[in-house]
Amino acid sequence: MYTSAPQRRGVTRRSLTLAPIQLAVLTFVAGIGSASAQTAADMVRPGDATNPAAATSPAATPTPAVNSNGMAEVIVTATKRSTSLQKTPIAITALSAATLADNHVQTMLDVVQLVPGFQATAQGDHGVTTMTLRGIGNDSAKTQYADPEVASFVDNIYSPRAEGATALLFDVEGIEVLRGPQGTLWGRNSTVGAVNIQTVKPELGSRAGYIEGGIGDYNRYGMRGAVNIPISDNAALRFAVVHEQHDGYVDYQKFPGVPAEQQRAAYLAAGGDPAKFRLINPNDFAVGDKKYNAQDQSAARLSLLWQITPGLRWNVAYEKFDDRGTPSANLMQTPRPGQDHWSTLSDSAPWIDRTSHNVRSRLSWDIGQDMALHYVAGYSKYKGTMRFDQDGGATVPTSVISGAKWQEHTTTDSDYRSHSHELLLQSTGTRTVDWQTGLYYGAEKNSIRFDIPVMLGTKDSGKVDWQGSFIQPKETVDSAAVFGQATWNVSDQLHLTGGARYTHDKRENIGGRAFTWAYDATAPQLPLNPSIDPRVQPGFKEDKPGNDGKFSGSKVTWLGRINYDISKDHMVYASVSTGYKSGGTQDRGLTYQPETLTNYEVGSKSSFMNGAVKVNNALFYMDFKDFQFNSPVNFSDGSRGLSIENADGAEVYGLETEIAARLTPVDRLSVSFALLKTKLGALVAGSNDYTLPSPCAVKPEFDRCLDVTGNTLPHAPRFSTTIMYQHTFNLANGGTLIPRVTAHYETDAELSVFNYGPEDRQESYATADLGLRYQNKGWWVDAFVRNVNDKKIKTSAFNGFGPWLAQYKPPRTVGINTGFDF
Template identity: 30%
Template sequence: MNSINAKKLGFLAASVMAALQGLTPAMAADEQPKAKAASQEIETIEVTATRRVTSLRSTPVAVSAFSQDALDDNHVQQLSDLQGMVPSLHISQNGSQNTPMVYIRGIGSSDQTESGDPAVAFHVDGVYSARSQGASTLMFDLESAEILRGPQGTLFGRNATGGVVNLHTAKPRLDGFDAYLELGIGNYNKRTTRGMVNMPLADDWAVRVAVATDTADGNVNPTPGSVIGDKYGSTDMKAVRLSSLYVPSDKLSWFLSYENFIDQGSGQIPTRQGGSHPSAYIQVPGYNDYNVDSYRTRLDYHFDGGITASYIGGYTKSSRVSTWDRSWRPGNFEWGGCVDCGHKAVQHELQLQNADDSRLQWTVGYFYFKENNDVIFDIVHPDNDWDGGTGNNPNLYGTYRQPDRGLESNSLYAQGTYSLTDDWRVTLGARYTEDKRWDRGGRNIMCPQEVRTTAPLEPNTAPYDDGGLLGGLAPNKNTTAPGQCWVDTYNDASPKWDKTTGLGRIEWDFSSDVMFYASVATGFKSGTLQDGGHYNGTGPFTQSDLDAIIKANNDEHNQTAAYVAPETNTSYELGMKGDFLDSRMQLFVTLFSTRYKDLQVTSNVTSPTGADLLRKTNAGKATINGMEVESKWLVGENGKFTGSISVLDATYDDFKTTDSKYGADGTAFNPSAGNPNLPNLLDFSGNHLVNAPDFAATLEYQHYFYLKNGASLRPRVRLTYSSEIWFDPANRGDRPEGFKNEPYFADIDRQDAYAKWDTSVIYEPASGNWNLEFYIDNLTDKKIKSDQGRNFNDDVPNFMWQNPRQFGAKLKVRF
């Protein structure tokens, strides 16, 4: 581990503070050090959870929001760092795609592929991102980050059954030049940079340039015999954003931005142990090259009479090349990765709304979104008797080629809030959505090739009499010539769905400082694609054979469809938001009950070829009941307490399936459903939803100490606690001794209850334009699982892990 020891950090602190004592240029008013802590106030944060700008305290929605300063205090560099800051939020990490997977109240998806979408919608400046990879962007130079919990079936309806993450970038300002630079160092050779320059170019036009980098060495050590390369777990991200704001009159404003984000980290890999020194057997070093260009714009025109017309548009283009080791142990050569994975998406949204001070506030809009994906993903599996058990072919290569997988979504929405009296308001809203998905020409191809240790794979396309329909591939395994590749599944499908969702809510101002609200909302998440059917014939493969497979891929009646049905939910909420103790305490409480139908779940499946795959299905029903509490409290003259609590009862009501890992042996963990014709059918009813702990809490306290020279020290400590978390719907828990001739293992898909400590201290001079912070995250180096491994065909379970202990320093200077 390339780390920075305490002596080096101490020397750095002394040197930097001495060098910067003379930096005292004039500061903006909002940057002046606080003269007296008694003047501190609870920060007023504005949010757009209702598509109007309102204060967090007056917004009748379960939403958490953070300013850039709050994100900086909690060392939020990317989305996964929000873990522990938001009630009922859990974020796990996928290895092969280096992608955060977001769950809110137990609702999310571990499928990060192009076949479906996350249940928690992700937006930047109002532009929707359908790919989970889009959530891996660096969070820098923001006005705010908002996390809405529960279904958002009206204003943010695109697949938002779990919730919404809205990031609002800092906009160019017309009121003067501004700039800052932040530099950070830490253990694991961590280096971070944040910078911004705001430049008014005319009275009505300003531009803003912001950059960010985040690099660190990986912490996964290779075991003996491994191929040496960059350690898994490394970080190498960089981003630049150029934005423009043009305001030629009081009626018109135009925002335009371009952002480029590059992720070249090694990716994560499951290991048996977490902490600072995990290890794994590596045959293929991790490699990831993800590059995304994003264009976003918003045009607002204010008509006479208070009507505002808005256009929100976006275009995204991304590419990914990656390799990821799945070998796990000697003699088990296995890897996978993107040879060429491309994505394009476009959004158009038109919105009309009237003035904020109207007795009836209404919003209507049209939303259009389209994405196209072109994917070549290769994988190699060890021999699993695909050759009849002869052992002559030690490996099986697969290439998953989806040249045209996409989605087109159209929706209309309307919502209105009417003030019955000065204290009572009622809101009604509805959204109609039409979704079309397709896979054209998608094929899963298998190849009996000689052992290779490098990617990409180029399949053998020896001649076959198919009339050119398959380009020389055999139509199935049984018709192959020696050394020939074959089509394992034909994935063509074109499902369509439509749904109307809605919202009803009533609000009551109990006093000028306390508000109650009650709401009912419905959500809808579009269906997802699956691998399609096989060709079972022995003769020449014809167009009619392909047509028959495609027809079966779209046949829901006979349950042969190559897609999973949409999920829907209904959520009932009762909330209170208030200021207390002369506005020195803020308290938000939400009680909710959410009922799910056809809940989409994803779990590990071992295919006939031995591949460890993700397979989706619909659970029958699920219910989630819970309570969430958020609070801020100014303690005494100099202290501030922040805390949140989440209590969840999230279980499957009706979920009958088979054990995707242990098959018939899965009855050792779950009881049989009692169907004599299906003895392997298991009943998961009553099991806990994944990533939904029964109880979780975060407590944070910070305190200002004022020195004789007028400078201040602000130490901070944060405790994050969680009860046990399940990572698989099977809720397997412990594996007994001798099960399938394997040893006993505890918690094979579970994280036991844990507590994690973070701490930091910030020094600010009495007058000057800089501050210096020292921090330690995960102070006790707690080993915390974030998900089960995706390649645990070995006899030893392995896991993805939260970050080990990390410490460092950050210097921020304003100009």
């Protein structure tokens, strides 16, 4: 939660048809006013000084506390209570709506440079956002493969899929990034941290809103807006919408052409039938299709606040998200002569077609003066398809069956459903012992089919190199937990905290099968597509064994912490905490083991110059056990699949510092930096994304592998820093003009555990974003330039097709937004 008023910039609304569930919600809401006999005089609004639960309830919106220097106190909910950031003994970065807007944050990829030690990538083959914190993450934790080490929450509800508010941040009150294990209070998959997104909630008695619109290069346009509507003295609705769209950054290359006689010679040399020779068709390459790296996303959210009684309130929201953009492209790190970096020779037109529905609910009951009970529940449904060019046009075909490999990834169908429930009982008010205890249950039921066809030469060559269809009709997850945490306030200065969580996880794959090419010369040489059923199509065989498997396990995670208030402006703390991520099942019905993390941390939080300067530090050492490494591999028997292995562990240590300063009444500066050192434990890794030594003598089940023991973990620069500065010019007409700059620098970082040299590394770089904002009363206009020096920043790399390919952060973009509040 944040005390500063949300300031939003940005973008518009696409018409969205109300689904039946939305109509049902509206019908229900219409009866609330008549169903309640409460009046405004009877109500105690959350956050009022007369509400005894307001100081500790995470559902409350505390009254802003402003220092004499004009800086508002930042309130966070990291401990599942509303507490001051400077009094919370956890390494937290709290990003207000104003900060998000100033930096034009739209997705989680935009958040990372604002948080020390935070990295994120968008993997092209699934368009999934993967996050790394303090050097620990998992690039292969893609949608259907595995869980992340950094858990995402929206309004304290776990979000297993990076969709909706997690993917397209809109009408957000703020974001809290909790660094370090959060296994006690936040639970599953928060091994190295958690990201909690707080959406803007309805407000009683308020009729207000905002609307924004913007344009930019790459034909970018978008709009967003929200309106708060009181429907009675004790109930209110909030409706928020957003649409963001821009063309892809990646142009299509035309087929460069190969002389007919050279094609014939190459065709015959590859063993082609002279009677079936044909020339490469240039029209098989994408030219006028939708480009890669395009955005076309829309979302809408309908929220309700119902203050049923003075001590009982309900927040419930329904959210729909649509993604019709395209995945990120694999680009050649060294383009072919005459070709631009932001271009690809692609023979697979891309698409994304994904929709998610989310319902989030929080029912809070203040039980007298000393206790509150919260029931937090969520439901999510996600369906989607997508297509992606995996080979990235790495090589040019010399004939229809030679010189190149055409490889495509198509998610034919994916369907994920999840729900979660948390019952939290906690003490409220000022007590000698602050305590909370709770029960949690979460479940998922997922299915997917994805196809990977590989053809020699070109797509229409009629010669299959290899292809496989992976059909997982039912994967389930069940996770149950009980937890508790208490803080003994020994004195006004000394506080001791202890907590523990018991978690039991069960995962099962039912009916998972892989159907791969049987190399039957009589079968039609057709590449897989959604209309082909490999279970009955000639030429395919079912790989044995199947993927049926079960995993069941449990773990206790715990926390011990001491913090001491040296004075009202200075606090120090020390903690030991643990995190845990469940094991599970993988291809061939094999299991992999859980991973655990123990974090030792000391920190300080200080304010100087009457709160005008705030400095927060965290020094940590992490001992990581059984790190789960995921990779697509070629097995020694010729089959392919996903392998999930446990490394012996990893060691990570570092320092994080955040400084926020109000230099003068019109000058603001913030600086954050992180020092990081990582070392991977014993692991022999395989991957068909890389050209690794073959055969794999030390791990015979793999066709190729490499011993990566002792290597540096990916996405873990030794030093990174972000500096933000802005100055306010007060104009004679009552308006303000605010220029700002956000500069970021980091040293070189590996892009995989293989540490394969310069191509597998992002070299050190510096970049900056610029902005200029004019505001007069409720109206404003904001111009910006992002990645002003047009730096090419790699987020992943591989050389499985020969030449080195990579994915990149966006190039330089410019735009202008305008809007007004009402």
